[in-house]
Structures are given as structure tokens and as C-alpha cells.
Amino acid sequence: MTGPKGGYYKAELGEPHKFDPTFKGPVHKRGCTDVLCCVIFVIIILGYIALGTVAWMHGDPRKVVYPTDSYGQFCGQQGTPNANKAILFYFNILQCANPAVLINLQCPTTQLCVSKCPDRFATYIDMKYSNKEWEYYKQFCKPGFNNNHKSIAQVLRDEDCPSMIVPSRPFLQRCFPDFITRNGTLTVANKTSFKDGNGKTRSVVDLRDAANKVTAMQQGNKSGITSLLDAKEVGIKIFEDYASSWFWILVGLVISMLVSLLFILLLRYTAGVLFWMVIFGVIAAVGYGIWHCYWEYSSLKGKPASDVTISDIGFQTDFRVYLQLSQTWLIFMISLAVIEGIIILILIFLRNRVHIAIALLKEGSKAIGCIMSTLFYPIITFLLLALCIAYWAVTAVFLASSGEPVYKVMSTLPDCKYTNLTCDPETFSQSNVTKLCPGSQCTFAFYGGESLYHRYIFAFQLCNLFIFLWLVNFTIALGQCTLAGAFASYYWALRKPADIPPFPLGSSFGRALRYHTGSLAFGALILSIVQFIRIILEYLDHKLKGAHNAFSRFLLCCLKCCFWCLEHFIKFMNRNAYIMMAIYGKNFCVSARDAFFLLMRNVMRVAVLDKVTDFLLFLGKLLISGSVGVLAFFFFTRRIPVIQEEVPSLNYYWVPLLTVIFGSYMIAHGFFNVYAMCVDTLFLCFLSDLEKNDGSVARPYYMSSSLRAILNKKNRKRPEEKPRGGKRNQKRHS
Numbered sequence: 001m002t003g004p005k006g007g008y009y010k011a012e013l014g015e016p017h018k019f020d021p022t023f024k025g026p027v028h029k030r031g032c033t034d035v036l037c038c039v040i041f042v043i044i045i046l047g048y049i050a051l052g053t054v055a056w057m058h059g060d061p062r063k064v065v066y067p068t069d070s071y072g073q074f075c076g077q078q079g080t081p082n083a084n085k086a087i088l089f090y091f092n093i094l095q096c097a098n099p100a101v102l103i104n105l106q107c108p109t110t111q112l113c114v115s116k117c118p119d120r121f122a123t124y125i126d127m128k129y130s131n132k133e134w135e136y137y138k139q140f141c142k143p144g145f146n147n148n149h150k151s152i153a154q155v156l157r158d159e160d161c162p163s164m165i166v167p168s169r170p171f172l173q174r175c176f177p178d179f180i181t182r183n184g185t186l187t188v189a190n191k192t193s194f195k196d197g198n199g200k201t202r203s204v205v206d207l208r209d210a211a212n213k214v215t216a217m218q219q220g221n222k223s224g225i226t227s228l229l230d231a232k233e234v235g236i237k238i239f240e241d242y243a244s245s246w247f248w249i250l251v252g253l254v255i256s257m258l259v260s261l262l263f264i265l266l267l268r269y270t271a272g273v274l275f276w277m278v279i280f281g282v283i284a285a286v287g288y289g290i291w292h293c294y295w296e297y298s299s300l301k302g303k304p305a306s307d308v309t310i311s312d313i314g315f316q317t318d319f320r321v322y323l324q325l326s327q328t329w330l331i332f333m334i335s336l337a338v339i340e341g342i343i344i345l346i347l348i349f350l351r352n353r354v355h356i357a358i359a360l361l362k363e364g365s366k367a368i369g370c371i372m373s374t375l376f377y378p379i380i381t382f383l384l385l386a387l388c389i390a391y392w393a394v395t396a397v398f399l400a401s402s403g404e405p406v407y408k409v410m411s412t413l414p415d416c417k418y419t420n421l422t423c424d425p426e427t428f429s430q431s432n433v434t435k436l437c438p439g440s441q442c443t444f445a446f447y448g449g450e451s452l453y454h455r456y457i458f459a460f461q462l463c464n465l466f467i468f469l470w471l472v473n474f475t476i477a478l479g480q481c482t483l484a485g486a487f488a489s490y491y492w493a494l495r496k497p498a499d500i501p502p503f504p505l506g507s508s509f510g511r512a513l514r515y516h517t518g519s520l521a522f523g524a525l526i527l528s529i530v531q532f533i534r535i536i537l538e539y540l541d542h543k544l545k546g547a548h549n550a551f552s553r554f555l556l557c558c559l560k561c562c563f564w565c566l567e568h569f570i571k572f573m574n575r576n577a578y579i580m581m582a583i584y585g586k587n588f589c590v591s592a593r594d595a596f597f598l599l600m601r602n603v604m605r606v607a608v609l610d611k612v613t614d615f616l617l618f619l620g621k622l623l624i625s626g627s628v629g630v631l632a633f634f635f636f637t638r639r640i641p642v643i644q645e646e647v648p649s650l651n652y653y654w655v656p657l658l659t660v661i662f663g664s665y666m667i668a669h670g671f672f673n674v675y676a677m678c679v680d681t682l683f684l685c686f687l688s689d690l691e692k693n694d695g696s697v698a699r700p701y702y703m704s705s706s707l708r709a710i711l712n713k714k715n716r717k718r719p720e721e722k723p724r725g726g727k728r729n730q731k732r733h734s
Contacts, residue, residue, distance in 0.1 A: 016691040019699050025492030026485050030515050030585030038518030048467045052395045059398030063447050067173050070443035072405040075113035085113035088174045089140060091162040096210040108410050110159040114140060117175035118165035121194055125152060140165060157439035164196050177207045237651040244648040245656040256628045256664035260671040263620050268365035272358045274616060286340045293333035300326040353605050355710045357612040363704050364678040367490040370497045373505045374486055378670045381479040385472060392468035399460055403447035409433060411440035466532050473524035480575055481512040481520060483677045485582035491685040492702055516581055519588035523574045530567045579684050602687050613679050617672045625665035632660040
């Protein structure tokens with residue numbers, strides 16, 4: 001059985017759309033779709049709110065913001081004894097070089113909150129007998145310490161005072177040695193070596209290794225403390241640049257917004273010119289490549305050793321060897337000739353479809369010109385996405401900080417069997433541990449716990465991530481469905497813009513939210529599941545990077561590739577399903593099926609339109625961000641004499657320059673996403689229009705006159721256009 005157009009089997013590609021005399025654009029009388037999924041979605045949102053509430057009740061962000069001393073108290077937290085002591089000081093940071101730091105996530109030395117870091121080299125033994133320096137040194141000892149009741153050995157064993165102090169400065173709210181590189185040599189206060197509290201000569205490199213372990217523990221990376229300190233200085237300079245140039249950055253972004261808007265509105269006049277200029281430019285470039293390859297081939301032909309084949313020399317790491325062979329240039333020439341032939345054949349046989357794509361691009365510019373409010377709808381999407389991201393981040397922080405303080409035994413004795421075992425600081429002094437391991441302490445290690453709630457924190461974090469993906473995809477789906485409904489109202493208006501209904505964007509948003517919340521949630525759920533699996537695969541890939549099993553790595557790579565392709569296919573299908581949903585008001589599965597069959601019945605048009613649209617929009621993004629970037633470059637480098645005095649003094653001129661370029665690209669991307677949604681909607685409406693109507697009086701085409709001219713279609717006579725001037729008017733209206 002064949003359909004009326006194209007000869008396709010109905011069983012394969014579905015039935016073409018049939019004419020409906022009552023259809024005048026997006027259906028207004030519609031019912032709620034995918035109600036079950038809507039109910040589940042609402043329940044999940046309520047559960048997500050409950051999860052956030054539980055995390056808020058158990059979590060404490062201070063555990064992330066403020067460092068914690070050995071007693072489990074926050075440094076710098078108001079209302080505590082450490083209110084004026086915001087910096088964490090390590091009694092003996094050299095002990096942090098122990099590999100146990102990364103294993104146990106705790107540096108095996110006493111940590112104390114202080115108001116400022118030490119600014120000199122000193123040892124406890126030296127300060128003990130110096131009354132003048134003792135007042136300075138004792139501020140780094142434990143509160144209430146009295147040095148008259150213990151010997152020096154007992155004080156150092158119990159770590160009542162640090163065995164030594166070194167010149168330090170605060171970073172990440174912790175005291176780190178003040179490293180400075182002089183003539184390629186790492187120094188602290190111009191010293192490359194020093195004596196520790198035990199009288200042993202140590203190198204500054206030992207301090208650096210210990211500091212690296214601490215930063216790795218705190219930051220979860222392997223960056224050295226010196227590089228982090230340098231990064232902090234660079235960061236301060238960058239912040240200064242932003243503070244002095246923010247106004248001009250804002251001016252650049254406003255210019256990019258105006259240029260993006262102007263570019264979209266001008267596409268109705270320049271789409272064809274831009275496309276054909278680039279196409280002929282590509283043809284000319286490939287043609288030059290063919291000529292150059294032929295010239296190289298002719299020059300090498302007949303020269304000694306140039307007639308050797310590639311198979312004879314095998315694989316060479318120096319690829320310049322291949323350029324000395326005539327066979328290489330012959331292969332290049334044949335390949336470019338084939339590419340040139342394919343491009344020319346495509347333009348010859350698909351020229352009509354290319355004209356349709358260009359006409360739809362122009363029509364999209366007209367539609368946006370009639371419904372300008374659609375260009376600002378991305379602001380609503382941005383605000384909703386910002387809300388989702390903020391809630392996810394806050395919930396994740398509260399979940400991560402919801403553990404109870406865990407204390408462990410710390411001992412300087414290497415053979416103490418109680419080391420790293422959990423302990424209770426309130427009863428530790430009465431236990432046998434202090435007798436069997438003299439000098440041992442019960443110090444804070446990390447936040448965790450053994451309760452049922454704490455055991456499932458990781459599962460809660462996964463739930464937090466998955467629901468976050470679902471909400472983000474739902475927000476994007478809501479925006480796509482809303483824009484599709486507005487642009488469909490434009491297309492199905494017989495007289496444009498007179499027949500466009502009032503407030504098409506607001507009406508479309510109301511329909512999408514009232515009737516299709518369940519369907520939008522269903523489509524977002526499918527996409528979120530695939531994205532969640534991709535994240536898990538990326539996590540596994542990160543964990544298995546050191547694995548030597550080649551098959552496992554190959555299998556994981558294949559899975560990542562497959563799910564990447566699946567994600568992009570689902571995004572494409574969801575987008576078209578939302579368009580059909582916005583027009584006809586059906587549920588997600590039916591809309592996706594109808595969109596898929598409609599696209600497959602016009603697969604060549606789909607391929608051409610998709611590539612032409614992507615190419616022109618990408619060209620527009622590069623053009624806008626590049627032109628604004630060039631203007632910003634001339635401005636920030638003081639090459640515009642008229643406003644040269646207005647340029648602020650900068651440490652790095654590339655900071656505002658890159659910000660303007662990136663911001664311009666993102667603004668253009670936001671505007672062009674609306675434009676791409678407009679073109680996709682008009683395209684599906686155009687395909688439905690071809691199947692529904694035939695140009696007769698009862699079934700006129702809704703497409704523009706330019707599209708009808710390309711397809712050689714005509715509307716015989718529209719009902720609202722009754723002739724008033726005899727045969728001349730009849731001929732003109734036909």
C-alpha cells in the first residue's frame with residue numbers, strides 16, 4: 001500500500017497527515033497528557049524538597065567553609081572561642097609529609113586556630129630560655145598551657161607547644177610556609193635549610209613536600225603549594241582587572257546582544273548570500289588544493305626516490321617523509337577531487353532543497369520579527385536553570401557536611417597499636433591508651449558517622465544528581481515547547497501578521513504548563529537517564545585510568561561512544577516531539593512517533609536543512625564573537641585614539657578580552673537557539689502543510705509565497721481575498 005506522496009509504505013513511515021477543516025494552528029481545545037508521569041514528577045519534586053530539608057537539618061556548611069582544629073571546633077566562627085582566630089596552624093607541618101596524610105585524610109600533628117601566622121624561624125627550646133620571645137611564641141601553644149609543670153621532652157611529646165615555627169602566610173585559611181623562589185632556588189625567609197625542634201637540619205624542600213600533602217588532602221588534587229600560592233597572586237590581579245574593567249565588559253556584551261539581534265533580523269535578506277558565498281569559497285579552496293597537489297605531484301615525478309610507494313617505507317614517525325613521495329600527493333589530489341565532485345553533485349541534485357532551507361531561514365527571521373518577545377524568553381529559562389543549579393549545589397553541600405565529627409587516636413610512637421582507631425575525646429584521658437602509648441591524643445579526623453542516615457549519604461548524593469538532571473532537562477523542554485507553540489501560531493496564520501493570535505508566547509507557555517507537564521517530564525526523564533549513565537561511565541573511566549586491562553578500557557570506550565550518540569539522538573527526537581506536542585496537543589509518545597515518521601518521509605530535506613541551519617548559525621556565532629572580540633582587542637590595547645584615555649589600567653588585558661569574547665559567543669548562542677527552534681518549528685509545519693493541503697480554495701497552503709514559488713505551488717484563491725477589480729485582481733491574487 002502506498003501513500004499519496006513519495007510512494008512510501010504506510011507500515012514503514014506512517015500515514016501522511018490528513019486535511020482537517022477545523023485546524024487553524026496550535027489546537028486550543030486539548031486535554032492533559034501523560035498524567036501518570038506528571039503525578040510522579042510532582043511526587044519526586046516533593047521528595048526532592050524533603051531531601052533538601054533533611055540535608056539542611058543534618059548538614060552544616062561551616063564544615064566546608066571553615067577549617068577545624070584538633071578539638072573539632074571551627075576557626076573564625078562567630079559565637080565560639082575561636083571567633084577571632086580564623087586561621088588553622090599546624091604544630092609540626094613536617095609530619096604531614098607522611099603518606100598516611102592521604103590515606104587517613106588527616107595530618108598527624110596537633111592543629112590549632114590562631115589569629116595570625118608566625119613570621120619567623122624559632123624552636124621551643126630556644127624560646128624556653130628567652131623571656132622576650134616567649135610571649136610571642138606561647139600564642140601558638142595550646143590554650144591554658146603552663147610551661148612550668150612539664151619538662152621540655154614532655155611538652156614536645158604531648159605537643160602542648162609546637163616544636164618549631166617557620167615564617168608562614170595564610171592560604172586556604174591555613175598557615176603554610178612562605179615559599180619564595182629566588183634565582184631558581186626555593187627559599188623561606190631567604191633560607192634554604194633550618195633546624196627543627198629536635199635540632200636536626202632540614203631542607204626547605206621537606207617543608208614543600210609536607211605542604212603539598214596538605215593541599216592535596218584539602219583540595220583533592222596534586223598541585224603544589226607554591227603553584228597554588230602563585231595562582232592566588234594571579235587570581236588577585238585578575239580580580240583587580242575585573243573590578244576596573246567591568247563597565248566596559250558590560251558595554252561589549254550589550255553590543256554583542258544588539259549585533260546578534262540585528263544579525264537575526266537581517267538573515268531574511270542575507271541568508272542566501274552568506275550561504276552561497278561560503279559554498280563557492282569552499283569549492284574554490286578545494287579546487288586550489290587539487291591544483292596544488294597536482295603541481296607537487298608533477299614536480300616530484302621523475303625525481304630519484306620519489307617513486308617509492310608508501311607501502312614500501314611503512315610507518316614513519318616523521319610525516320615529512322611522506323611529503324617527499326609523489327604517490328602521497330596523488331592520493332591527496334584524488335581525495336580532494338572526489339570531495340569536490342561530491343559537493344558539486346549535491347548542489348546540482350539538491351539545489352531545490354537548499355533553496356527551501358534558505359527560504360525557511362528567511363521565514364524564521366520574519367517570524368521572530370513578528371514575535372520579538374521570543375528572543376527574551378531565554379532569560380526565563382536561565383533564571384529557572386539558575387534556581388535548579390543553586391538548589392542542587394546547596395543540597396549537595398549540606399549532604400556532604402551532614403556527618404558527625406569523628407576522632408581518632410594520634411600517636412608519635414611508631415609501634416602504638418591504637419593509632420588511627422576511633423576514640424571519644426571526653427573519655428580518652430581515662431582510657432588505657434594514654435598509658436600504653438604515652439603522648440597519644442584523641443584528635444579530630446573528619447566528618448562522618450555510622451548511623452543509617454550517614455551510610456546512605458552517597459545514595460542521597462546520586463538521587464540529588466539525578467533529580468537535578470531531570471529538572472534541568474524539564475526546564476529546557478518547557479522552553480522548547482513554549483517557543484514551538486508561539487512560532488507555530490505564526491506559521492498557521494493565513495494572513496501574516498494580521499491573523500497571529502494575541503500574546504502567542506504567553507498562550508503557548510500556559511498550554512505547555514497546564515496540559516503537557518507530564519509529557520515534558522516524560523521526555524526529560526528519558527534524556528536524564530541516559531545522561532546519568534554517561535556520568536557513571538565517566539566516573540568509572542576516571543577510576544579505571546590506571547587499569548591495565550585493555551578489554552575493559554575498550555568496552556568502556558565503546559559504551560561511552562554509544563551513549564553519547566544515544567543522548568544526541570534523544571535530544572533531536574525530544575525537540576521535534578515537543579514541536580508536534582505544541583501544535584497538536586498529543587502525548588509524548590504519539591508526538592515523537594508522528595515527528596519521526598514525518599521527518600523520515602522527508603529525510604533528504606531534513607538532512608539539508610539541518611546542515612544549512614547549523615552551518616549558518618555557527619558562522620553567525622563566530623562572526624559576532626569575533627567582530628566584538630576584535631573591537632575589544634583594539635580598545636583594551638589602547639589602539640582606538642578617540643577613547644584611548646578611557647581605557648582602564650590592567651594587569652592582563654586578555655582577562656576582559658576573553659570575557660567579552662566568551663560572553664559574546666554565549667549571548668549569540670542564546671539568541672540563535674531561539675532562531676534554530678523557530679526554523680525547526682516552521683520546517684515541521686511546512687512538511688505538515690504539504691501533506692494536509694493542496695492549494696485549492698478549501699485547502700490553501702499556509703506557507704509563504706517564496707516557499708510556494710520554490711516548490712512551484714500556488715494558492716488558487718484564498719477565501720478572504722475576494723477579487724474586487726475584475727479579472728485583473730483575480731489574476732493578481734492567483
